[in-house]
Amino acid sequence: MQHETKTKYYRFDYVRFILPYFSIIITFSFVVIQPWDDKFMLIGLVLSLVLLFLRQLYMWKDNQVLIDTYEQLTTQLEDEVEEGVSALSKSEQRYKSLFEDHPDAVFSLNMNGIFQQSNKACESLFTAYYCEVTSYSLQHFIDPQDHELLKKSLQITKEGRPQTLEIRTKEKEGYYYHLHITFIPIFINKEVVGMFGIARDITTLYEKQKQVEHMAFHDALTGLPNRRKFEKDLKTILNLAQNNTNDVAVMFLDLDRFKKINDRLGHDVGDLLLIEVAKRLRGCLRSKDIVARQGGDEFTILLPDMYSEKSASFIAEQILTILNKPYFIKDEELSVTPSIGIAMYPDYGTDVTELMKNADMAMYRAKANGKNRFIFFSKEMSIAQNEIHFLEGELSKALQQNEFSLEYQPQVNTKTKQIIGFEALVRWKHPKLGIVSPAQFIPLAEETGFIIELGNWILRTACLEAKKWHNQGFSHLKVGVNLSFVQFNHAYLISTISKVLEETELKPEALDIEITESIAINQNHSVIAKLEELQNLGIQISIDDFGTGYSSLAYLTKYPINTLKIAREFICGITNSPLEEAIIASIIKLSKELNLEVIAEGVETEEQWKFLHEQNCDHIQGFLFSKPVSSKDVWMLLHKKTTV
Incomplete structure (x- = not known):
């Protein structure tokens, strides 16, 4: 136009x-x-x-x-x-x-890091405890320990590259903000003239993560470090000890007669006794010493900077004296004595495993020699290693001679109290030694490679048993089988499981493969690929003992899993602390949001069950319902329709 x-x-x-x-x-x-x-x-x-x-x-x-x-x-x-x-x-x-209505703190900085603009959330974040942000630099509000990190991030942003970092604000009346900040360069005519920033207050998330980490590395009952924390600290101390001439002592302590007190007066009294023992141990040690609860009535003690066995003997004598004093608990006067084994670095162990093993061996010698004493590990005690070698030789014969059996611990619906499945647990009854603890023979089986053959037998036996349940009308039941690190990494794992399912005619969805969170964390891509293969077969995947490893909630979104099994270490503490109950509730809530089923392990009291029921935990497993039972007793449970 x-x-x-x-x-x-x-x-x-x-x-x-x-x-x-x-x-x-x-x-x-x-x-x-x-x-x-x-x-x-x-x-x-x-x-x-x-x-x-x-x-x-x-x-x-x-x-x-x-x-x-x-x-x-x-x-x-x-x-x-x-x-x-x-x-x-x-x-x-x-x-x-x-900018203005963003819930996070949004701001702009000039090239010198000075605030130019800020939204209401930014003003609220900084002015609540500090001052107006106008004309101040961001660094003015940041903890001096994080200044170098902030400077580095700002410099990279000035070069035209976005940056993210986590830093904390200055201390104000004993309080810090923990911030997650993203910096974005501002370009005008292809030149960086400043930067935008988005700061999110992650203080609550940070504190919850710290609480989860604390629970993962501390005993819920006594508040002491747990075995994993102790071994981690011991490894650190041993690395430092290589650079000086001082010795390190590791003590293994077991309470004599504790089981009798527990059986006679109940777990409540037993728990209070353990708490008092923990207090006394902390009170008689140096600030640099570390005491941890191994589990049950066993404690471990780490003594750095020992000049000789005499120095360690002096502390051991103090422990004997303080623990031999009477305990007054619930109108009862109680008496327990300790048996202590001591292993010295570097003479009788140069790594965590060897020192722990030798101290444990010395502790059993102390018990055998009359209890209420301490004994140092000596070379003569290494003769006991012959028993380990004996067990190694007996392992392969045990399978051929039908010495292994499976027991099944029921898993029940928290609301209906009906059985929904069983976890298969291997047992070894030796003709001469009697019952051999899985804690003894499973590590040996892994070291020797026998775990592959034993694991295949466990898998096949459990699947055959589950198929029998289905044939008898209990087609809703599933069976859980644990895989060790060695089994999971075996090249023929997938083909072996597929073959067993085909030969036993068990539906894949009735098999629940349980792996520990340490397996998931340590390998990443290879683990994801193998888990996806298992899920493609229709098999259920569970993370066992959640909370005893790295306790990272983040990886749950990355791995193809169906069920989260909360470790008994968490469960036993839920009635003792509102904080621990809040953590458990958060884990259950997160699992629900990720469409994961939750099984709580180690449920032993009505109070624990009631709390889990209130938090909508899907299933429970523990002595409150039933101890592990034989295949024969499984049928009795099913036909009687036993409930909690």
């Missing part, structure tokens, strides 16, 4: 240019031809006037086109301006939503 108007305009302009000259030529011609004829002259003037009129007419039309074009351009420009204003208004509204 604009092109047509332009063409027409140039045609009119050409005609308008010719007409005046043409009228003059006509007039002049008439004057020259008939200068004496007035009539002829009049005709010439009339023609000139007509031509001049036509010229004016053309000019009027030409001007009209220009006016129309101007009006069109004006209208178009007004539309464009209106659209621009509308777009600008929308852009401003979006900016306000992003």
Whole structure:
């Protein structure tokens, strides 16, 4: 349309240019031809006037086109301006939503890190405990220990690269904010002129994570470090000890007669006794010493910077004296004595495993020699290692001689109290030694590689038993089978499980493979691939003993799992502390949000069950319902429809 108007305009302009000259030529011609004829002259003037009129007419039309074009351009420009204003208004509204109304602290900094703009959340975050942010640098509000980290992140952002970091604010009345900050460079004409920042207050999340970590590495009952924390600290101390000449002593302590007190007076009294023992142990040790609860009535003690066995003997004597004093618990006067085994670094152990093993061995020697004493590990005690070698030799024969059996611990629905499945647990009854603890032979089986053969037998036996349950009308039941680290990493794991399911005709969804969270954390990509293969077969995947390893909630979103089994270490503490109950509730809530089923292990009291029921925990497992039972007793439980 604009092109047509332009063409027409140039045609009119050409005609308008010719007409005046043409009228003059006509007039002049008439004057020259008939200068004496007035009539002829009049005709010439009339023609000139007509031509001049036509010229004016053309000019009027030409001007009209220009006016129309101007009006069109004006209208178009007004539309464009209106659209621009509308777009600008929308852009401003979006900016306000992003900047002003953002729930996190949003701000802009100049190239020197000085605040230029900040939203309400930012003002609220910093002014609540500090001062107005205007004209202050971000560094002014940050803990000095994090200044270098902040400077490094700001410098990288100035170079045009976004950055994220976690830092904390300055201490104010004993309180810190923990912040997760994202820096984004501001470009104008391809130059960085400043940066935007988004700061999220993660203090609550940080504190909860610290609480979870504390629970993972501390005993819920006594508050002492647990075995994992003790071994971690011992490893650190041994690394430091390599650089000095001082010895390190590791003590294994077991309470004599504790089981009798527990059986006679109940677990409540037993727990209170353990708490008092823990207090006394902490009270008689140096600040640098570490005491931990191994489990049950066993404690471990780490004594760094020992000059000799005599120094360790002095502390052991103090422990014997303080623990031999009577205990007054619930109107009962109680008496327990300790048996202590001591292993010295570097003479009788240079690593965590060897020192712990030798101290444990010395403790059993102390018990055998009359209890209520301490004994140092000696070379003569290593003869006891022969028993370990003996067990190694007996393992392979045990399978051939049918010395292994499986027991099954029921898992029940928390609300209906009906059995939904069983966990298969291996037992070894030796013809001479009697019952051998899994804690003894499973590590040996892993070390020797026998765990693959034993694990295959456990898997096949458990699947055959589950198939029998299904054939008898209990088709809803599933069976849980634990996989060790060695088994999980075996090259033929997937094909072995597939073959067993095919041969036993057990539905894949009835098999629940249980792995520890340490397996999941340590390998990442290879673990995910193998778990996905298992899930593609229809097999259920459970994370066993959650909370006893790394206790990272984040990895739960990365791994293809169906069920989370909360470790008994967490469960035994839920009635002792509101904080621990809150942590358990958070774990259950998170699992629900991730569509994971939850099984609580080690449930032993009605109070624990009631709490788990209130928190909508799916299933429970523990002595409150039943101890592990033989396959024969499984049938009795099923047919009696036993409930909690």
